[in-house]
Amino acid sequence: MTLSPRARLALRLFTGLGLGAIYVPLVVVLINSFNVSQTFGWPPTGLTLRWWAAVWDNPGARSAVLTSARVGLAATGIALVLGTMTAFAVQRYRWFGREVVGFLVVLPIALPGIVTGIALNSAFAARGIPLGYLSVIVGHATFCIVVVHNNALARLRRMGTSLEEASADLGADIFQTFALVTFPQLWSALLAGGLLAFALSFDEVVVTTFTTPPGLQTLPLWIFDNLFRPNQAPVVNVVAAVLIVMSVVPIWVSQRLSGEPTTGGRM
Amino acid sequence: MDPGVDPDQGLTRRRRPRAVVRVSGFLHRHPLVRLLGLLSAPMLWLVVAYLGSLALMFAAALWSVDSFTGNLIRVPTLDNLRTLITQDVYRTVALRSLAVAASVTVVDAMIALPMAFYLAKVASPGTQRLLVAAVLTPLWASYLVKAYAWRTMLANDGVLSWALRPFGTSGPDFGVVTTGITLGYLWLPFMILPIFAGLQRLPDSLLEASADLGASAGWTFRSVVLPLVFPSIVAGSIFTFSLSLGDYIAVKIVGGSTQLFANIIYDSIAGGTNPPFAAAAALFPVLAVLLYLALIRRTGALENL
Known part of the structure; x- marks a missing residue:
């Protein structure tokens, strides 16, 4: 349709305002991480790098980052294997249960996190499995499968089967074909999927809440724990600022790898 | 044939172990086995572990808690x-x-x-x-x-x-x-x-x-x-x-x-x-x-x- 210049301008302004609303709160957090004042107040009374240095020496934040990284790596590893398998099963075979598998894979992320969290929690309790690294990793891997699955599925569809x-x-033989023909075409999609699965795991709060024992803290749990402690505000601000800056990484890398900006199969 | 002449003329680099070839051939002829293999681990995880947990949770919705001792009472009630x-x-x-x-x-x-x-x-x-x-x-x-x-x-x-x-x-x-x-x-x-x-x-x-x-x-x-x-x-x-x-x-x-x-x-x-x-x-x-x-x-x- 031909839009009048006025309509175009209105759409442009609206989009600009919308993007502004998306980014203003994030910029506020960034600026606030340099705020001199110990307690929150806007506008900042002065700017300092002190809190950024303080975070580096904060043992709680450091160990939380390490925990998150460990959990994320393990969950991503499991999700890579399982998600690739389901993608092959759905994409390369015509059979009655394809839609069911697709549905099962999305279910952990489609149901509210609190439902998945409580379900896993009660299952661990019923089996007598103590909460720990294992339970968090199982929880995270469950909802990370879908990300790898969707990325691998899209690539398999595009690849076709003629080269194989x-x-x-x-x-x-089929092992040689997989190693020399299939995998070289697939790996970048798996890398993108793995990266996005890691990002998803690194950020997850709800399932984590129900699968971690007291004393084990991933980064989001650490943030949530310190969010309401007044004297921790500056440190939380800095961690928040770092996470905002880091959110560019998955988008940038996945765009590099797949040539398409991606939601990472979250939708 | 002269010793030293490659009987294969270098067409294959090295022979695959017989077992690998046999497994590969079997899998190639039986797509259903391949499919089941692909589904095994994910279904164990998603159906047994995940759906099992969900079922367990909703079954627990019918239990109650003893208000005095705080213990679970595993008797179905609405x-x-x-x-x-x-x-x-x-x-x-x-x-x-x-x-x-x-x-x-x-x-x-x-x-x-x-x-x-x-x-x-x-x-x-x-x-x-x-x-x-x-x-x-x-x-x-x-x-x-x-x-x-x-x-x-x-x-x-x-x-x-x-x-x-x-x-x-x-x-x-x-x-x-x-x-x-x-x-x-x-x-x-x-x-x-x-x-x-x-x-x-x-x-x-x-x-x-x-x-x-x-x-x-x-x-x-x-x-x-x-x-x-x-x-x-x-x-x-x-x-x-x-x-x-x-x-x-x-x-x-x-x-x-x-x-x-x-x-x-x-x-x-x-x-x-x-x-x-x-x-x-x-x-x-x-x-x-x-x-x-x-x-x-x-x-x-x-x-x-």
């Missing part, structure tokens, strides 16, 4:  | 469900949660539609790439950080009050409204992206045809664009609706003393006080989301995810 058939025709 | 249905508190909170989820969805759709339209149909390709990335990036910023950001925006001495002070008013106090704003902010990208994708699939020729036939821009929007992107809007609404319904953390951060339904679930399990009641209460968001999915099935939105 050619490889088989030329005498390669 | 008491939890009866309490949830009959007591006014729960009905009020459930309705409030539904109202918040619905308003967040409507407001997000109203903001997302013009933005997505600009991205898909007006912006130049270069600008489009940049703006899509700009919409996507906050999706990967930490959930807690975004909720926290709105706490700093909306607090009494926050940015909004500071900005409004010259006009002699202040921002809203922490409550249902601030919770709604924050949830709407958190899920907005989930609404923009499906609508954007839907608009991109909409051929420009349809818009031109409508204009050629004399429709004004507004008329084209109402009679061509809106009906065709409606499934995408509904697809986005699945996220905004179900994510809002399951949220208890944003309310804690910006809701003041407001309670949403997920808080009830959280509070009855967090202290370890009444897990069966939490399980029973968890039925509400699950049923509400499933009902919503059933309602919108016919719009074709599920194929637009």
Whole structure:
């Protein structure tokens, strides 16, 4: 349709305002991380780098980052294996249960996190499995599978099967075909999926709340724990600022790898 | 043949072990075995572990807790469900949660539609790439950080009050409204992206045809664009609706003393006080989301995810 210049301008302004509203709160957190004042107050009374240095020496924040990284890596590893398997099962075979598998994979992220969290919590309790690294990793892997699955599925669809058939025709066994033909075409999608799964795990609060024992803190749990402690506000501000800056990484890398800006299969 | 002449003429580098060849041949001839192999581990995980946990939880919804000893009584009873249905508190909170989820969805759709339209149909390709990335990036910023950001925006001495002070008013106090704003902010990208994708699939020729036939821009929007992107809007609404319904953390951060339904679930399990009641209460968001999915099935939105 031909839009009048006025309508175009209005749309442009509206979009600008919308993006402004998306970014203003994030910028406020960034600025606030340099705020001199110990308690929150806007506008900042002065700017300092003191809190950024303080975070570096904060043992709680450091160990929380480490915990999150460990959990994220393990969960991503499991999700990479399981998500790739489901993607092959759905994409490369015509059978009756394809939609069911697709549905099962999305379910952990489609149901409210609190439902998944409580369900896993009660299952661990019923089996007598103590909460610990294992339970958090199981919880995270469960909802990370979908991210890898969606990324791998999209790539498999685009790849087609002709190269694999050619490889088989030329005498390669199925392991050789996978290693020399399929995987080289697939790996970048898996890397993107893995990265996004890690980001998802790194950020998760709700399932984590129900699968961690007291004393084990991932970064989001540490943030939540310190959010309401007045004297911790400056440190929380800095951690928040770092996380905002870091959110560019998954987008940038996945755009590099797949050439498409991605939601990472979260939708 | 001369010794030293490769019988194979270098055509294969080295022979594969016989066992590998046999396994490979067997798998090649039996796709069903391959499929079952591929499904084994994921189904063990998703069906046995995950669905099993869900079933266990909902079975526990029928248990109760001995109010004296605090021990679980594993005798099926409908008491939890009866309490949830009959007591006014729960009905009020459930309705409030539904109202918040619905308003967040409507407001997000109203903001997302013009933005997505600009991205898909007006912006130049270069600008489009940049703006899509700009919409996507906050999706990967930490959930807690975004909720926290709105706490700093909306607090009494926050940015909004500071900005409004010259006009002699202040921002809203922490409550249902601030919770709604924050949830709407958190899920907005989930609404923009499906609508954007839907608009991109909409051929420009349809818009031109409508204009050629004399429709004004507004008329084209109402009679061509809106009906065709409606499934995408509904697809986005699945996220905004179900994510809002399951949220208890944003309310804690910006809701003041407001309670949403997920808080009830959280509070009855967090202290370890009444897990069966939490399980029973968890039925509400699950049923509400499933009902919503059933309602919108016919719009074709599920194929637009």
